[in-house]
Amino acid sequence: MITRDMTIAEIIAIYPQTMQVFRSFGLDCMECQIADYEEVEHGAGVHNVDIEQLLKALNSTITGSQETAL
Numbered sequence: 001m002i003t004r005d006m007t008i009a010e011i012i013a014i015y016p017q018t019m020q021v022f023r024s025f026g027l028d029c030m031e032c033q034i035a036d037y038e039e040v041e042h043g044a045g046v047h048n049v050d051i052e053q054l055l056k057a058l059n060s061t062i063t064g065s066q067e068t069a070l
Contacts (some may be wrong), residue, residue, distance in 0.1 A: 002058045004041035015062045025049050
């Protein structure tokens with residue numbers, strides 16, 4: 001399960017399929033040097049992304065759920 005305190009780089013390393021979710025929310029995190037240190041909650045806040053919707057979409061992607069927040 002992806003949580004708000006995980007770093008963006010950690011999420012992408014463990015779950016590479018989440019890259020498309022980040023992109024769909026306007027977050028090009030894989031190219032950002034801060035991704036190694038930035039928690040997903042902070043990154044979402046900086047880019048005015050609803051953290052709950054982002055986490056829902058990320059977790060739906062890794063569980064294979066058809067329910068997404070997109």
